[in-house]
Amino acid sequence: MRKLLIATNNKGKVKELHDLLKGLDVELVTPAGIDLKLDVDEDGADYAENAAKKAIAFAQASGLVSLADDSGLEVDALDGAPGLHSARYHPKPGATDADRRAYMLENLQDKPRPWKAHFHATIAIAVPAADVHFAEGNCYGEIIPEERGTGGFGYDPIFLFPELNKTMAELEMDEKNRLSHRAKAVMNAIHVLKKLFEI
Numbered sequence: 649m650r651k652l653l654i655a656t657n658n659k660g661k662v663k664e665l666h667d668l669l670k671g672l673d674v675e676l677v678t679p680a681g682i683d684l685k686l687d688v689d690e691d692g693a694d695y696a697e698n699a700a701k702k703a704i705a706f707a708q709a710s711g712l713v714s715l716a717d718d719s720g721l722e723v724d725a726l727d728g729a730p731g732l733h734s735a736r737y738h739p740k741p742g743a744t745d746a747d748r749r750a751y752m753l754e755n756l757q758d759k760p761r762p763w764k765a766h767f768h769a770t771i772a773i774a775v776p777a778a779d780v781h782f783a784e785g786n787c788y789g790e791i792i793p794e795e796r797g798t799g800g801f802g803y804d805p806i807f808l809f810p811e812l813n814k815t816m817a818e819l820e821m822d823e824k825n826r827l828s829h830r831a832k833a834v835m836n837a838i839h840v841l842k843k844l845f846e847i
């Protein structure tokens with residue numbers, strides 16, 4: 649059976665990627681499922697470099713084709729921050745997703761609304777001892793000053809799709825998985841996966 653490792657330690661991403669990839673005729677494997685604990689230093693200069701570092705490290709450690717995602721939220725009024733640093737956007741080490749959302753709102757409070765923003769995802773697919781393939785996706789919306797919804801993870805409760813009047817955290821997973829940056833990146837990666845696995 650063909651196997652694909654979902655190369656992330658973020659539980660929210662694991663769930664979404666699993667759902668996005670479940671239609672492919674491959675066995676989806678998670679790091680927890682193969683007892684693989686790997687922390688990769690995300691010190692690359694851009695999303696692609698970080699995604700490749702993660703995908704290659706997991707492919708080497710597992711011997712499996714590995715799909716990693718490097719993503720972030722870019723807020724226009726913060727000159728594109730936190731972007732690449734979205735997972736670490738807080739002065740205190742050990743901060744939670746909720747701390748980072750509060751910190752973002754603090755930094756935005758004096759800026760005129762709407763606070764336009766977009767999520768970006770770069771996916772890297774590494775074949776052990778061979779090539780790395782890339783795909784990207786974006787989705788556009790705005791940051792709102794109060795949290796709404798309980799779904800998703802990270803910045804989802806403060807990221808609004810104005811045309812739906814719903815935050816990312818108010819969407820069912822299948823809706824998020826039609827609209828999100830990650831969904832678009834996976835869509836753009838499907839032809840690579842089909843070619844790699846000859847399906």
Ligand code: ITT
Pocket residue numbers: 655656657658661690702717718719720721734735767800801802803804816828830
């Ligand atoms: P891995 O590296 O193990 O995949 P991570 O959480 O560290 O997990 P990233 O370095 O790619 O992943 O950081 C992306 C951060 O951007 C993530 O922790 C969230 O804070 C934010 N983010 C990315 N996608 C998001 C989404 O769909 N909804 C909300 N926040 C998201």
